[in-house]
Amino acid sequence: MCGISAILLGDVKATTAAVELHESIYYLQHRGQDAAGITVCQGGRLYQMKGNGMASKVFQEPALLADNLPGYEGIAHVRYPTAGTSSAFVYPSGNKRRLTNFISCSSEAQPFYDSPFGLSLAVNGNLVNSEELRVFLDLEARRHVNTDSDSELLLNVYAHALHELGKARANADDIFAGLRDVYTRCKGGFACVAMITGFGILGFRDENGIRPLCLGSRPSSTIQGALDYFMASESVALTQLGFTNIVDILPGQAVFIQKGGKPQFRQIVPMKSYTPDIPDSTSDGISVHRSRQNMGYKLADKVKEILGEKGVDEIDVASVLASCLNKPLSNAFVKNRYTFRTFIMPGQKARQQGIRRKLSPIQVEFRDKVVLLVDDSIVRGNTSREIVLMSREAGAKKVILASCSPEITHPHVYGIDLADPGQSPELVAHGKTRQQIAKEIGADELIYQSLDDLKDACLEAIEGETQIKDFEVGVFSGKYQTDVPESYFQHLSELRASKGQKRKPADEAGPDSKKLTVIANGGPVNVRSSEATEREPMTSQEDIRYAP
Known part of the structure; x- marks a missing residue:
C-alpha cells in the first residue's frame, strides 16, 4: 500500500512542482513510511531526491526544495515494504557489523x-508474476534490473x-500504445504515475481497479487561463492542495x-471488473x-446479537456503535502521536515494540469495568493482544474485542504486507475458530463483522452513480481477482527471508499519521478525509506531438 502523486503545472517556467509534491506525500504518509522520493523535470533535465524513512x-x-529540485512537472512516492522488510541497510559480504558510513539505502526507493x-x-x-517478468526482461528484452522491486520490472x-x-x-498515441504490453505481461494490482521528461505526465490503473488513482485540476497561479493538473492515490492530497x-x-x-495540454483519456484494455480494495480515502466515489x-x-447489530448492550469507542465506527448500544464515550487511552504506524513497520519485532509506545491506558476508565474494544481489523493479532493485556493491567474485569472487518485468513497479494505469503499461520485467524482466536489474543469474547x-x-457509502458491484476481498476469502501461481507465494517467502537479515531498525520517532486501534469509553480526535467536489468533464486532445 504505497502512495503516489504526480503534478503538471500550467506554467512551464515554474519551479515549484517539488514543493507541491512534497506537501502531497504528507497527506499520503500513512500509506508508507519505509521510503520517500520525488523526481521533477526542468529544462529537459531530471532532478531527484529519494531515500529511506519518512518524508x-x-x-x-523543505524550504530549499524549489532550489534543489526545480521543475514544472514531477512525480512522488512513499513506499510500503511489500516483501515485509525494509531495504535500508546493505552490508558488505562477510561483514556483519553495520558500517556507519555504508548505507546503500535508496536502491528500492x-x-x-x-x-x-x-x-x-x-x-x-x-505483481504476482514477477519471476516470469524477470526471465522475459533478461533473456528476451535484454534489460538489466537492479533491485528486487517488481515496480522496476513494470518500468522495464x-x-x-x-x-x-x-x-x-513519441507522441501521445505512442505513450498509450506502449501500455498495451504492460497490461498484457504484468499481472496483479497496480496504479502508476509516470513522467516523460519534457513531455508530460501519465497515470494508469490495472484492469480490475484494485489500486486507486484520481485526477484533479485547478487554475494556474501565474498564467491566466492555464490549468495545473494533479494525480494521487487519495483525493485528500488533491483537495488539500486546492x-x-x-x-x-x-x-x-x-x-x-x-x-x-489537456488530459487525454484512453481505455487501454477493457475493464475486467471494478473491484477495488476496501477504500482508504474518498476513492471510486466511496467516502471512507x-x-x-x-x-x-x-x-x-452483530454486537447486540452476541452480547447485548456494551460500551464502545472508535473514531467514526465507535461513535455510531456506541449510539446504537446506548452507552457513553470517554477517553480511555492516551495516544502517542510521535510513533510509527505499527502495522506498516518493516518487521514483526519492530511492530511488537511499537505497540506499547503508541497507546497508554487511563486506569480510572478501566478499573472494575467491562470494556468493548473496537479495531478496524485484526491481522497478526499483535496490537489486539497487547491492548487486551494493557486493558487488564489497567483493571478491566472483562475485555471484549470487536473487529469491523471479517477474519483475515489469507495473504494480500497486491501490495500490502499482511503476512509471509508462504506462512499464512502468521495471520491470527488462519485455521482457527472465533473462540480459539479470542483465547490466543486473551479476550473474553471476540466479534467479527460479516463479509456481506x-x-x-x-x-x-457510494456517492452518485457507480459501476462498482463488488470488492477485492481475497484476504478474507482466499479468492483473488487475478490468477496467483503457487510459485509466487514461495518466491515472496524466500525474498522476505533473505531481506530479514538486513532490515532497518524502525526506531526513529516520527509523526503518526493514521490510527490503528482505540478502546471503548474513549474518543480521540477524528481526522476527516476531504470529499471530492462535483465532477466536471475533462476534454481530450488527440495526436499531440513532442518537440525537443
Whole structure:
C-alpha cells in the first residue's frame, strides 16, 4: 500500500512542482513510511531526491526544495515494504557489523528512472508474476534490473515496449500504445504515475481497479487561463492542495497530459471488473468516513446479537456503535502521536515494540469495568493482544474485542504486507475458530463483522452513480481477482527471508499519521478525509506531438 502523486503545472517556467509534491506525500504518509522520493523535470533535465524513512527524514530542508529540485512537472512516492522488510541497510559480504558510513539505502526507493524518453515511474501495487517478468526482461528484452522491486520490472516492461516502437520522439498515441504490453505481461494490482521528461505526465490503473488513482485540476497561479493538473492515490492530497473537478481513473484506463495540454483519456484494455480494495480515502466515489460509519451500524447489530448492550469507542465506527448500544464515550487511552504506524513497520519485532509506545491506558476508565474494544481489523493479532493485556493491567474485569472487518485468513497479494505469503499461520485467524482466536489474543469474547455487511457498508457509502458491484476481498476469502501461481507465494517467502537479515531498525520517532486501534469509553480526535467536489468533464486532445 504505497502512495503516489504526480503534478503538471500550467506554467512551464515554474519551479515549484517539488514543493507541491512534497506537501502531497504528507497527506499520503500513512500509506508508507519505509521510503520517500520525488523526481521533477526542468529544462529537459531530471532532478531527484529519494531515500529511506519518512518524508520529514528524507526531505530535511523543505524550504530549499524549489532550489534543489526545480521543475514544472514531477512525480512522488512513499513506499510500503511489500516483501515485509525494509531495504535500508546493505552490508558488505562477510561483514556483519553495520558500517556507519555504508548505507546503500535508496536502491528500492522510488521513483525509478529508465530510457527511452527519460521515463520516470512510481507504482502503488504488486505483481504476482514477477519471476516470469524477470526471465522475459533478461533473456528476451535484454534489460538489466537492479533491485528486487517488481515496480522496476513494470518500468522495464514499459520502457522496452516504448523502445520497440523505434521512434526518436513519441507522441501521445505512442505513450498509450506502449501500455498495451504492460497490461498484457504484468499481472496483479497496480496504479502508476509516470513522467516523460519534457513531455508530460501519465497515470494508469490495472484492469480490475484494485489500486486507486484520481485526477484533479485547478487554475494556474501565474498564467491566466492555464490549468495545473494533479494525480494521487487519495483525493485528500488533491483537495488539500486546492485541486477540484476530481475524477477517478477507471480500471484499464490511462490518462496522459502533455505540457500545455489537456488530459487525454484512453481505455487501454477493457475493464475486467471494478473491484477495488476496501477504500482508504474518498476513492471510486466511496467516502471512507461514511463507510466507516456504516460499519459501525452493522457491527452494532452483530454486537447486540452476541452480547447485548456494551460500551464502545472508535473514531467514526465507535461513535455510531456506541449510539446504537446506548452507552457513553470517554477517553480511555492516551495516544502517542510521535510513533510509527505499527502495522506498516518493516518487521514483526519492530511492530511488537511499537505497540506499547503508541497507546497508554487511563486506569480510572478501566478499573472494575467491562470494556468493548473496537479495531478496524485484526491481522497478526499483535496490537489486539497487547491492548487486551494493557486493558487488564489497567483493571478491566472483562475485555471484549470487536473487529469491523471479517477474519483475515489469507495473504494480500497486491501490495500490502499482511503476512509471509508462504506462512499464512502468521495471520491470527488462519485455521482457527472465533473462540480459539479470542483465547490466543486473551479476550473474553471476540466479534467479527460479516463479509456481506462489510461490502454493504462500503457500497452504501457510494456517492452518485457507480459501476462498482463488488470488492477485492481475497484476504478474507482466499479468492483473488487475478490468477496467483503457487510459485509466487514461495518466491515472496524466500525474498522476505533473505531481506530479514538486513532490515532497518524502525526506531526513529516520527509523526503518526493514521490510527490503528482505540478502546471503548474513549474518543480521540477524528481526522476527516476531504470529499471530492462535483465532477466536471475533462476534454481530450488527440495526436499531440513532442518537440525537443
